[in-house]
Amino acid sequence: METAINPWWIIGGVLFAVLNTAAGLIWVERRMLALWQDRYGPNRAGPFGLLIVLADSIKMFFKEDWIPPFADRLVFVFAPAIVVATVLMSFTIIPVAPGVVVADFNIGLLLFLAFSSLGAYSIMLGGWASNNKYALLGAMRGAAQMITYEVFMGLSLMGVVLLSGSFNLTDIVLAQQDGWFIVPQFIGFFIFLVAGLAETHRLPFDIPESESELVAGFHTEYSGMKFGMFFIGEYMGVTLISALVTTLYFGGWLGPDFLPPIFWFLAKTFAFICLFILLRASLPRPRYDQLVEYGWKFLLPLALVNLLVTGAIRLMQ
Amino acid sequence: MLLQSSASSYLPILIQGIMALAFVGITMVITHLVGPKRRTIDKLTPFESGISSVGNARSPFSIKYFLVAILFVLFDVEVIFMYPWAVNFRELGGKGMIEMFVFMGMLLLGFFYVIRKGALDWEK
Numbered sequence: 001m002e003t004a005i006n007p008w009w010i011i012g013g014v015l016f017a018v019l020n021t022a023a024g025l026i027w028v029e030r031r032m033l034a035l036w037q038d039r040y041g042p043n044r045a046g047p048f049g050l051l052i053v054l055a056d057s058i059k060m061f062f063k064e065d066w067i068p069p070f071a072d073r074l075v076f077v078f079a080p081a082i083v084v085a086t087v088l089m090s091f092t093i094i095p096v097a098p099g100v101v102v103a104d105f106n107i108g109l110l111l112f113l114a115f116s117s118l119g120a121y122s123i124m125l126g127g128w129a130s131n132n133k134y135a136l137l138g139a140m141r142g143a144a145q146m147i148t149y150e151v152f153m154g155l156s157l158m159g160v161v162l163l164s165g166s167f168n169l170t171d172i173v174l175a176q177q178d179g180w181f182i183v184p185q186f187i188g189f190f191i192f193l194v195a196g197l198a199e200t201h202r203l204p205f206d207i208p209e210s211e212s213e214l215v216a217g218f219h220t221e222y223s224g225m226k227f228g229m230f231f232i233g234e235y236m237g238v239t240l241i242s243a244l245v246t247t248l249y250f251g252g253w254l255g256p257d258f259l260p261p262i263f264w265f266l267a268k269t270f271a272f273i274c275l276f277i278l279l280r281a282s283l284p285r286p287r288y289d290q291l292v293e294y295g296w297k298f299l300l301p302l303a304l305v306n307l308l309v310t311g312a313i314r315l316m317q
Numbered sequence: 318m319l320l321q322s323s324a325s326s327y328l329p330i331l332i333q334g335i336m337a338l339a340f341v342g343i344t345m346v347i348t349h350l351v352g353p354k355r356r357t358i359d360k361l362t363p364f365e366s367g368i369s370s371v372g373n374a375r376s377p378f379s380i381k382y383f384l385v386a387i388l389f390v391l392f393d394v395e396v397i398f399m400y401p402w403a404v405n406f407r408e409l410g411g412k413g414m415i416e417m418f419v420f421m422g423m424l425l426l427g428f429f430y431v432i433r434k435g436a437l438d439w440e441k
Contacts, residue, residue, distance in 0.1 A: 011333050015340070065349040069361055081341045088337035092330045102333055105326040110400065132363040133374045144382045147389040155396055158403040165407055220364055225348035229341065289439030292385060296437045300392070300428070304421055307399065311406065315414055 010102050014091050022235040027053045029235075029277050036281040063224035071221060072129040079126030080222065080229030083119055087236040090115040094243050095170045097253045097262040109167040112244065113154050116199055120146040122233070123201070123208055127218035138217025141288055142208030145198055148295040152303035153195035159188035159310045160248050173252035180251040184313075187306040189249045191299055196245070198295070200237035202276060204283040207291060242272035384436055395424050 027042065027050060034041025042049035067073055093108035095101040103111075120143055127139020161167060163184060164175035172181075182189055198205045209217035216222075219230045246252060246268040255264030286294070363370045402409065402417050409416075431437065 007329055011329060011336065015333070015336055019340070061348050062351055062353075063348070064352045064355060065345075066360060068363070070363060077345070081338065081345070084341050085334065085337045088340075089330060089334050092333050103326060103329040111330070128375075130363075131374045133365060133370075136374050136378075140378060140382045144385045147393075148385060151389060151392045151396055154393075155399065158399055161400070161403040162406050165404065167404055215364065215366060224352060225345055229345070292439060293437055296388075297432065301425075304425070307403075308418070308421065311414055311417065314406065315411055 007102070010100060014096070014102055015088065018088060018091055018236055018239060019232070021239050022232045023053050023057065025235045025238065025273065026056060026231075028273070029280075032274065032277045033281050036278065057228075060225055060228040065224045065226070068130070068221050070131045072131065075125050075129035076221075077226070079122045079129060080226045080233070082125070083122035083233035084229050084236070086115045086118045086122070087233055087240055090240050091236075091243070093169055094240075094247055095173060095252060096265050097260070100262070101170060104168070104170055106166065106168050108169045109157055109161065109172075113150075113157075116153070117150060119199070119233075119237070120150075122230075123218050126222070126230070127208075130218070130221035132221050134214045134216075135218050135220045138208040138210075138214050138220070142201060142218055145201065145205065145207060145288075145291060148292055149195040149198035149299075152191055152295070152300045153199060155300075155303035155307055156188045156191035156195065157248065158307050159185045162307070162310050162314055169247050169252075173247060173254065176251040176254060180249060180254075182249040184310070185249060185306075187302065188310075189245070191303050191306070192248070193241075193245060194299065196241035197276070197279065198291070200234060200241055202234065202238060203280040204285050205291060207285065207288050210285060238273060238276050239269070242269045242276065245272050381439060388431060388436065391427070392424075395420075 030052070031041045031049065042052040045051035045055050067076055090112050092102040093111050095104070123142035123146065124139050127135040127137075127142065130136070160172060160181050163181060164172045166172060166175070175181075201208050206217075208214075209219070211217075214220070219227055222230060243265075246265060250268050251264075252268075253261035253265040255261065363374065398420065399417070402413060406413065
């Protein structure tokens with residue numbers, strides 16, 4: 001590994017890139033949704049409405065930071081911090097280019113699973129601390145949804161681990177030099193994508209928030225930058241899942257030689273972010289019982305079968 | 318290929334964690350300081366679409382959510398046993414595969430029991 005780059009630069013660069021991507025995604029998502037829904041979207045502030053990001057963040061900064069008197073103060077403040085911190089820490093394991101990774105070590109994938117489990121706490125604690133009926137309903141839904149999809153999110157990743165024989169994401173990328181894992185692990189990819197949508201509670205699985213029935217779900221009582229933290233956390237979650245799909249199933253930085261590896265990684269990740277937005281624009285929200293039953297009764301057995309078949313084929317080779 | 322991980326390889330994660338928490342903390346403190354403070358009577362009650370709030374929000378809740386949580390604990394613990402098997406798949410070979418088949422069979426047995434019992438049928 002050529003680790004000629006100062007690790008401090010990598011850490012700073014990853015944090016800077018992720019936070020700016022999350023902010024930029026707000027603009028990208030609004031423009032793309034507008035495109036797919038045949039309307040303009042934000043187009044007033046600056047060229048193509050790009051400065052809307054700046055305007056939004058200034059607005060959020062100068063909003064009143066209100067902690068309701070009926071809320072549980074400490075937990076109420078902690079919940080939005082958890083979601084941002086855990087997602088930011090998950091980015092340590094993702095290799096952006098050869099040698100450009102914050103922490104190159106042998107349990108990378110387990111670390112991601114651990115941090116994504118911690119993410120469930122932010123919803124649960126945020127909704128519970130709000131002491132609001134809508135928030136509690138959203139929190140309960142969110143917690144049950146996230147733990148349901150977590151079971152087979154791990155299982156779907158094990159197919160990749162079987163093929164590469166490592167939890168290290170750099171090794172997993174290098175194992176794909178002969179062919180991306182999307183071909184042998186198509187079912188695993190599908191399960192991981194659905195589980196990733198549910199874990200980040202993005203539309204169509206935004207049942208913890210579902211505006212049409214729960215106002216804003218678990219963050220009904222949140223305002224100002226604390227709401228902004230949940231918001232940014234969601235976009236960073238989308239970026240994280242896209243980056244992981246790229247790394248695990250689409251060969252990470254691997255690509256034709258005429259462009260640098262980091263370009264391929266970023267281009268693939270961006271393509272998956274766009275897929276997430278397209279899914280939001282095109283799919284209706286399922287009912288809650290449908291979501292949970294689909295997870296337990298269909299995706300969990302499918303993930304087990306996928307793992308066993310992958311193992312059996314691997315053994316015969 | 319197994320890289321040896323020592324305590325020092327967790328250092329970058331620790332640093333990134335500290336920086337992430339610092340970012341969150343500083344942003345929240347700044348917004349707390351620069352934002353206006355206006356106490357109005359409407360902000361003192363939980364928002365429930367304009368209908369005045371009745372009772373405590375933390376009231377008894379549907380048992381189904383608890384059931385899902387219990388099932389999650391059971392299944393996640395069993396699924397975790399597959400992680401070391403997956404990463405050591407090549408060393409364990411055919412014997413490990415058969416053992417994993419047996420293990421998964423038992424897991425599925427419990428799974429079918431749960432389904433037949435109707436534990437996952439939300440509507441009942």
